[in-house]
Each structure stands twice: as structure tokens, then as C-alpha cells.
Amino acid sequence: xxxxxxxxxxxxGLTLRSLLRADATVLMRSRQAFVLxxxxxxxxxxxxxxxxxxxxxxxxxxxxxxxxLLSSALIGYSITVARDREAxxxxxxxxxxxxxxxxxxxxxxxxxxxxxxVSVIVMIVGSIMHNTSFxxxxxxxxxxxxxxxxxxxxxxxxxIVGLVKNATAVNAVGRVLxxxxxxxxxxxxxxxxxxxxxxxxxxxxxxxxxxxxSAVLNASAWGTDQTEGIIASIGYIVVFAxxxxxxxxxxxx
Amino acid sequence: MSEAEQPTILEVQELVVRYGSQTAVDGLSFSIRRGEIxxxxxxxxxxxxxxxxxxxxxxxxxxxxxxxxGEETVRAPLAVKAKLGVQLQASSFQSELTIEQIARLxxxxxxxxxxxxxxxxxxxxxxxxxxxxxPFKKLSGGQQQRFxxxxxxxxxxxxxxLDEPTAGLDPQSRRQLWDRIERSRQGGGSILLTTHSMExxxxxxxxxxxxxxxxxxxxxxxxxLVAMHRDDPRVRAVxxxxxxxxxxxxxxxxxxxxx
Numbered sequence: 001x002x003x004x005x006x007x008x009x010x011x012x013g014l015t016l017r018s019l020l021r022a023d024a025t026v027l028m029r030s031r032q033a034f035v036l037x038x039x040x041x042x043x044x045x046x047x048x049x050x051x052x053x054x055x056x057x058x059x060x061x062x063x064x065x066x067x068x069l070l071s072s073a074l075i076g077y078s079i080t081v082a083r084d085r086e087a088x089x090x091x092x093x094x095x096x097x098x099x100x101x102x103x104x105x106x107x108x109x110x111x112x113x114x115x116x117x118v119s120v121i122v123m124i125v126g127s128i129m130h131n132t133s134f135x136x137x138x139x140x141x142x143x144x145x146x147x148x149x150x151x152x153x154x155x156x157x158x159x160i161v162g163l164v165k166n167a168t169a170v171n172a173v174g175r176v177l178x179x180x181x182x183x184x185x186x187x188x189x190x191x192x193x194x195x196x197x198x199x200x201x202x203x204x205x206x207x208x209x210x211x212x213x214s215a216v217l218n219a220s221a222w223g224t225d226q227t228e229g230i231i232a233s234i235g236y237i238v239v240f241a242x243x244x245x246x247x248x249x250x251x252x253x
Numbered sequence: 254m255s256e257a258e259q260p261t262i263l264e265v266q267e268l269v270v271r272y273g274s275q276t277a278v279d280g281l282s283f284s285i286r287r288g289e290i291x292x293x294x295x296x297x298x299x300x301x302x303x304x305x306x307x308x309x310x311x312x313x314x315x316x317x318x319x320x321x322x323g324e325e326t327v328r329a330p331l332a333v334k335a336k337l338g339v340q341l342q343a344s345s346f347q348s349e350l351t352i353e354q355i356a357r358l359x360x361x362x363x364x365x366x367x368x369x370x371x372x373x374x375x376x377x378x379x380x381x382x383x384x385x386x387x388p389f390k391k392l393s394g395g396q397q398q399r400f401x402x403x404x405x406x407x408x409x410x411x412x413x414x415l416d417e418p419t420a421g422l423d424p425q426s427r428r429q430l431w432d433r434i435e436r437s438r439q440g441g442g443s444i445l446l447t448t449h450s451m452e453x454x455x456x457x458x459x460x461x462x463x464x465x466x467x468x469x470x471x472x473x474x475x476x477x478l479v480a481m482h483r484d485d486p487r488v489r490a491v492x493x494x495x496x497x498x499x500x501x502x503x504x505x506x507x508x509x510x511x512x
Binding site: 013029030084088251 | 309310311331332334335337339345347348349350354355356358359360361362363364366477487503
């Protein structure tokens with residue numbers, strides 16, 4: 001065997017670089033991640049742009065972005081984490097001198113970065129398809145809202161894998177929750193189910209985010225809905241991240 | 254320095270692990286010297302994997318302690334893990350990564366930046382230099398075991414923990430793995446392995462501990478254990494001819510099937 005000098009304690013910088021490189025490679029090689037992250041929001045833009053617009057461009061682009069962020073977190077992130085836990089990938093990583101926070105931080109950071117890159121692409125494609133142009137300031141605000149949305153939905157995804165241990169059950173719960181959140185957000189935003197439901201929906205994760213995107217992309221005046229959206233989003237992050245960390249188990253069932 | 258005078262690399266003292274009301278490990282004690290190959294034998298559910306998980310820092314014991322090279326697993330888990338090379342019962346690596354990427358990842362996690370040449374040398378050493386762009390799951394069973402052992406020892410740790418390393422391997426692959434284990438020992442490393450194969454324990458291990466229901470039943474060199482228990486009525490009752498290590502094992506742990 002080749003003789004090598006082993007450092008007494010590996011440097012956290014090298015540990016994080018190694019994890020980030022591996023997690024980014026896994027994400028880029030995953031066809032499901034590509035579909036959920038990019039193809040789904042682009043498809044929504046195409047569908048909503050055909051046969052007459054279903055709403056104003058800001059709302060439609062915001063909806064596509066929200067849908068993409070939600071699907072990549074609830075269906076992509078949570079299922080990948082549950083699958084890797086069940087396969088023993090985390091156990092293998094945990095027997096190395098790697099702090100557990102670094103293993104999870106790397107996963108979240110890579111997913112977050114992918115979400116932000118996709119958000120910028122979707123916004124550019126959306127503005128071309130809807131024949132609308134945005135100022136640099138709007139792009140920056142959009143980026144900030146995407147970041148907020150990605151963190152909200154990743155917190156929910158983390159809570160799901162924290163509370164549900166079995167990978168098949170995580171898959172099922174993620175998909176059901178995804179449909180419920182999307183329906184509540186979209187139906188609430190359009191107002192077709194009445195003002196009470198609209199008011200309720202604006203406090204849901206999807207409703208709050210669509211309101212924020214819509215306001216930023218329409219450059220409309222900041223209103224109560226948007227302030228409430230930010231408060232609700234921060235609340236969701238705190239609650240779901242706490243649940244996801246508190247009840248997360250590294251070992252398979 | 255004789256084998257018996259070698260310093261202790263791993264010490265397990267009065268270890269107790271409980272799962273709810275069930276005691277999986279019940280006051281287990283043993284130690285391993287530098288350069289020693291030590292086998293942990295026991296029927297299914299005897300507490301072998303649980304004992305390893307405490308040493309690996311995956312589980313906190315309910316009593317007693319384990320130390321690796323003087324570092325306690327609960328007090329200094331990361332320092333202990335840096336000194337261990339671990340091959341789990343089922344080696345699971347990210348399925349999207351090639352074996353070259355996996356090797357690079359684990360080298361990094363042990364604080365090593367392996368240059369490409371050195372990495373290829375390591376893979377060539379286990380006969381996988383032609384497979385470096387393959388995902389782990391595309392390797393044969395023998396290749397997977399060799400690769401897992403290479404990853405476990407990528408940082409040349411003073412002690413390797415191997416959980417049933419030859420399970421499911423054909424005789425050729427098993428012999429190859431035994432050779433690699435022996436080479437690792439010749440390089441100064443110690444090895445703690447669990448196995449259900451008495452042939453393996455007899456061929457490879459300097460000493461073995463037989464455990465059942467989390468308790469130590471016997472400890473010593475395979476040949477000494479056979480000599481020591483040759484006249485034990487429990488062993489004589491199950492022996493078919495000359496007493497073997499398997500007869501000692503079954504005599505001490507019973508012949509009832511465990512799940």
C-alpha cells in the first residue's frame with residue numbers, strides 16, 4: 001500500500017469542497033432533478049403563453065418559478081435524501097471524520113444554488129416568451145424572492161424527511177403535499193373560490209410566494225399582501241427547518 | 254517486539270447498548286493490539302454490528318466505553334473516525350458517481366488531496382484502473398468489495414473495521430480479499446472483522462471473540478479456543494469428528510436458528 005501522511009483532523013474547507021463537488025455532480029447527473037428544476041417551469045411558461053394569456057406576465061412567470069422551486073424541493077430534494085438514507089449513503093459518510101452538519105449543508109447549498117440558477121433562466125425565458133422586459137433592479141429583487149422561496153420549500157422538504165422515515169412514504173407525502181399547496185396557491189391567487197379563500201391562500205407558502213413574485217415582476221406598489229408574504233415565509237422557514245432538524249434520523253429504518 | 258507486547262490500538266470496556274427494553278450488548282470487553290487481525294464472531298443478532306457501530310461513533314453506548322488509539326469514541330468522535338477505516342456490511346455510495354469520483358470524495362473527507370497519478374495507482378492496486386469511469390453499482394461483487402476496502406483504507410488508517418467483508422463472494426474473490434487483509438496487517442495496520450465464516454476466522458484471524466446475546470463467550474487464538482473447549486460437553490455434543498472452531502462456536506452459542 002502507498003504510504004500517506006494522514007492529517008490528525010481533516011480541514012473543514014477540504015471536507016466541504018469534496019462534498020460540494022460530489023453533490024453537484026450527483027445533481028447534474030440526475031435526470032429527475034433536471035426535469036423538476038428546469039423543464040417543469042419552462043413547460044408552464046409555454047402552456048400559459050398559448051392560446052391567449054391566462055393572466056399578466058408577472059403572475060405567470062411568478063407561478064412558473066414557484067412551481068419549479070416547490071417541485072424541486074418537495075419531490076426532488078426530499079426524495080433524494082430519503083432514498084440515500086435508506087440506501088445507507090449517509091451511514092457511509094458518517095463513519096468518516098465529517099461533521100454531520102457539513103453533510104447536510106452541502107446538500108442544501110447545492111440544491112439552493114441550482115434553484116437560483118434555474119430561477120434566472122426561467123425569468124429570462126419567461127420575459128422573452130411574454131414579450132416583457134425587466135430592469136436590473138427587478139432581476140435582483142426576483143433573485144432575492146427566489147432565494148426566499150427556495151429556502152421555504154427546502155425547509156418543508158427537510159421537515160418531510162424528518163417526520164417520515166420510509167423513502168416510498170416520503171415520495172407519496174411529497175407528491176400529495178405538492179398538489180395541495182399548488183392548488184391552494186393557484187386557486188387562491190385567482191380568487192375564483194371567493195375572498196375568504198383568497199385571503200387564506202395568501203398565507204400559504206405557495207400563495208405568499210406567488211404574491212411576492214407578482215409584485216416584484218409587475219413593479220407594483222408594495223402592499224399588505226407582500227409584507228404578510230414575507231412574514232409568513234420567514235415563519236415557515238423557522239418552523240419547518242426546526243422540525244426537519246429536530247426529527248431527522250440519519251440511519252435507515 | 255513480540256505480538257503480545259504490541260501496544261493496544263482499540264479497547265472496548267464493559268460496553269452496554271440497549272434498544273428500548275432489549276439489551277443488544279451486555280458488558281462486552283476486549284482489546285486489539287497493533288498489527289493484529291481480530292475476529293468478532295457471533296450468530297445473527299449477537300451484537301457484532303452494534304459493537305462496531307459504537308466504535309465507529311454511529312451510536313452512543315448506554316454503558317462502558319470504546320477507545321481507539323487512546324481517544325474515546327464519545328468524547329472525540331471525529332478524531333476517532335480519522336483513525337478508523339470502515340467497510341460497512343452494505344457499502345453504499347452515491348449511484349450517480351463514478352468510482353474515481355467516489356475515491357476522490359472519500360480522500361477529501363479524510364483530508365487528502367490525492368493527485369491523479371496517485372489515485373490511479375490506488376485503483377490499479379485493486380485491479381480497477383480500467384473501471385474508473387464506471388459507477389459503483391456496475392462493478393461485480395468482488396470488484397465492489399475490493400473497491401470498498403480501498404476506500405476504507407484510502408488514508409492508511411491504523412485500524413480497519415470490516416463488517417462481514419467476504420459475505421457473498423466467490424472463493425477466488427474471498428482469497429484475494431484475505432491476501433489484501435494480510436497485506437494491510439504487514440503494513441502495520443490492525444483489523445477488526447466480523448464474519449460468519451469459521452474458515453475465514455481460522456485462516457485470517459490471530460485472535461477471535463465469540464459473542465452471543467451481547468456477552469463474551471470465549472476469547473483467544475482460534476487454535477487455543479479449540480484446545481480449550483475440546484472436552485466441553487456442549488462442544489462434544491455437536492462435533493462430527495475432530496473438534497473445529499465451528500464446533501466450538503455452535504457448542505457455545507447453541508444450534509437454534511437465529512433471525
